[in-house]
Amino acid sequence: MEPTGQEKERFLGKVYLVGSGPGDPGLMTLKGKGLLECADVVVYDALVSPQILAMISPQAEKIDAGKRRGRHSLIQSETTQLLIDKARTHTIVVRLKGGEPFIFGRGGEEMEALVSAGIPVEVVPGITSGIAAPAYAGIPLTHRNYSSSVTFVTGHESAGKYRPCVNWQAIAHGSETIVIYMGIHNLPYIVKQLTIAGLSLDTPIALIRWGTRSQQQELIGELGSIVEQVEQTGFEAPAIMVIGAVVNMHSILGSLSSSKLSN
Ligand SMILES: C[S@@+](CC[C@H](N)C(=O)[O-])C[C@H]1O[C@@H](n2cnc3c(N)ncnc32)[C@H](O)[C@@H]1O
Numbered sequence: 001m002e003p004t005g006q007e008k009e010r011f012l013g014k015v016y017l018v019g020s021g022p023g024d025p026g027l028m029t030l031k032g033k034g035l036l037e038c039a040d041v042v043v044y045d046a047l048v049s050p051q052i053l054a055m056i057s058p059q060a061e062k063i064d065a066g067k068r069r070g071r072h073s074l075i076q077s078e079t080t081q082l083l084i085d086k087a088r089t090h091t092i093v094v095r096l097k098g099g100e101p102f103i104f105g106r107g108g109e110e111m112e113a114l115v116s117a118g119i120p121v122e123v124v125p126g127i128t129s130g131i132a133a134p135a136y137a138g139i140p141l142t143h144r145n146y147s148s149s150v151t152f153v154t155g156h157e158s159a160g161k162y163r164p165c166v167n168w169q170a171i172a173h174g175s176e177t178i179v180i181y182m183g184i185h186n187l188p189y190i191v192k193q194l195t196i197a198g199l200s201l202d203t204p205i206a207l208i209r210w211g212t213r214s215q216q217q218e219l220i221g222e223l224g225s226i227v228e229q230v231e232q233t234g235f236e237a238p239a240i241m242v243i244g245a246v247v248n249m250h251s252i253l254g255s256l257s258s259s260k261l262s263n
Contacts, residue, residue, distance in 0.1 A: 015083050015093045015114050017107050019100040019126015020044075022133055024212035025051035032096075032124045036060075040090035043082060045105075047098030047238060049213060061090075076106065080113040087119045100128035104154055104181045128152075130179040133211020133240040137218050138253030141177050146245040149175035155183020155190050155241070168193035177244040184237040188227050194243070199223060204247035209239040220250055 016035050021027035036042065036055045044053065046066030056062060063082065065074040074082065086093045101107025101123060114121040130152050134141055141150045151174055157166050171178060172194050183190055184207070195201060201224030209217040221229045223243070229235070 013087045013091065013093075014120040014122065015087050015095055016122050016124055017095045017097065017101045017111060018124040019105070019107075019128075020048045020052045020096055020098055021127040022099055022129035022212045023047075023049040023052075023210065024132075024136075025049065025055070027127050027132060027212060028052055028055070029124060029126065032126065035092065035094050035124065036096070039092045039094040041086045041092075042094045042096055043079065043086070044096040045098050048096055052096075060094075076109070080110055083110065083114060084117045084119055087114070097126070098129070099132075100126045103128045103130065103152065104156075129211055129238075129240050130181055133208040133216075134179070134206070134242050134246075136212045136216060136257050137206060137208045138250050138255070138257035139206055139208075139242055139246055140249055140253075141179065141242070141246060143246050143249065146248070147176035150177040150179060151175040152179050152181070155180040155186045157186065169197040172197035172199050177242065177246050180241040180243070182237070183241050184230070184235070184239050187230060187241075190241075191223050191227055195223060199243070201225075203243060204245060206242045206247045206250055207235060207239045208242070209235065209237070211240055218250070218254070220247065 018032040018035055020032065033055055037057050039057055039060045041061045041063065042056050043063045043065050065079045065082070083093060083095055095110060097105045097107060099105060107123065111121050111123065131141065142148060151171055153166055153171055168190070180190065201222060203223045205221055205223055205226050207219040207230070217235070219229060219233060219235050
């Protein structure tokens with residue numbers, strides 16, 4: 001919803017951390033869309049879809065802070081400083097992020113830095129790709145017959161300086177469905193860790209690339225053979241991985257769900 005003139009005054013120098021969802025423009029929230037339409041500055045990430053960028057006011061200054069593996073447009077500290085600087089000179093600054101800002105999106109770090117700098121900040125949540133991509137592929141993350149728990153985890157742990165210590169032993173047994181973000185480049189390592197932890201080689205796995213977009217691709221297999229399948233097909237990031245019995249639902253619901261893709 002667009003702020004009124006009076007509210008704009010009150011919002012002077014405010015940063016909105018807005019989640020754009022996984023790509024389908026229909027999954028953008030009304031609140032987020034309203035902010036894009038009245039923003040003075042929009043600082044956006046690489047995974048924001050072109051249809052959502054098209055919602056930005058033509059008058060707004062658009063800054064690409066996109067980060068893709070090996071191609072960092074702006075480093076994190078530069079992005080944070082940019083937001084602080086823009087908030088000091090503009091009324092409505094939107095930090096537009098793929099998916100949900102607080103799920104593997106560094107939204108927490110950026111908000112922390114803004115709060116420390118005395119900048120008012122508000123989060124507008126988005127739909128995370130870890131939920132939306134499986135849904136569009138016909139994979140319910142929970143199901144009364146197959147899974148009553150789900151874990152979201154990063155697979156990015158061996159790349160770059162930041163190394164979260166994922167306890168794969170605990171992940172393997174902590175829930176019936178495992179959803180992994182940023183795991184494609186690290187797939188052989190992840191499969192090895194999960195199978196060492198005791199998951200069987202025939203555990204179902206789905207890889208969903210560019211979920212919710214017209215170019216969505218799915219690769220369905222088993223833990224024991226998925227690495228070879230990825231090599232053979234040249235399947236690439238960005239993708240969400242789902243591991244667990246719920247993946248079998250893809251064969252029943254997958255074709256129905258993909259017919260929704262029209263964006
Ligand atoms: C830095 S994380 C950002 C996640 C984002 N904050 C979210 O909530 O979806 C980037 C990773 O999210 C996943 N991702 C984002 N958009 C995706 C999409 N449309 N389809 C599949 N995976 C996606 C991929 O694993 C990608 O490497």
